[in-house]
Amino acid sequence: MIALRALTFALAGLGGLVPTHPALAQSADTLPGAKLYQAKCGTCHSLDANRIGPAHRGVFGRAAGSAAGYSYSPMLKASGIVWNAASLDQWLQGPQKMVKGSKMYFVVPGASDRAAIITYLKATSGK
Numbered sequence: 845m846i847a848l849r850a851l852t853f854a855l856a857g858l859g860g861l862v863p864t865h866p867a868l869a870q871s872a873d874t875l876p877g878a879k880l881y882q883a884k885c886g887t888c889h890s891l892d893a894n895r896i897g898p899a900h901r902g903v904f905g906r907a908a909g910s911a912a913g914y915s916y917s918p919m920l921k922a923s924g925i926v927w928n929a930a931s932l933d934q935w936l937q938g939p940q941k942m943v944k945g946s947k948m949y950f951v952v953p954g955a956s957d958r959a960a961i962i963t964y965l966k967a968t969s970g971k
């Protein structure tokens with residue numbers, strides 16, 4: 845009886861050490877696109893903070909140029925683009941071809957890399 849109580853206590857203690865993440869964030873972190881995102885986009889972007897580029901959480905499904913507090917190029921802000929799988933794929937093949945005057949020049953040449961990164965952006969946007 846005492847041993848059982850001690851065990852219950854120990855397990856409860858362990859439970860407190862396991863970090864609690866929202867289920868979505870946890871599954872997005874395990875996607876192949878998570879590593880690619882860090883490696884390729886992480887120099888300029890993060891999910892939750894505006895850096896050289898705008899914050900990305902929620903970007904999938906939102907209008908281009910609408911991250912709060914980020915100073916976009918006028919051309920991207922006025923583009924009328926809504927970010928979805930097709931528009932993101934086109935953007936990552938040549939942002940300045942898609943939107944003349946955009947401030948982003950980085951290109952992802954590999955179709956499967958683009959697809960993985962887009963899946964990651966979708967998951968971290970809760971879509």
Ligand code: HEC
Nearest residue numbers: 884885888896897898908909910916917920946947948950
């Ligand atoms: C060298 C810096 C740099 C890198 C690397 C970079 N970006 Fe960007 N990104 C920017 C900048 C700057 C903007 C703002 C463009 C503007 O205002 O015209 C931007 C804007 C964007 C937007 C538009 C967001 C919005 O809110 O409308 C998306 C989507 C995006 N980047 C995706 C990516 C992805 C995905 C990667 C990695 C594959 C990436 N970027 C890599 C600098 C970068």
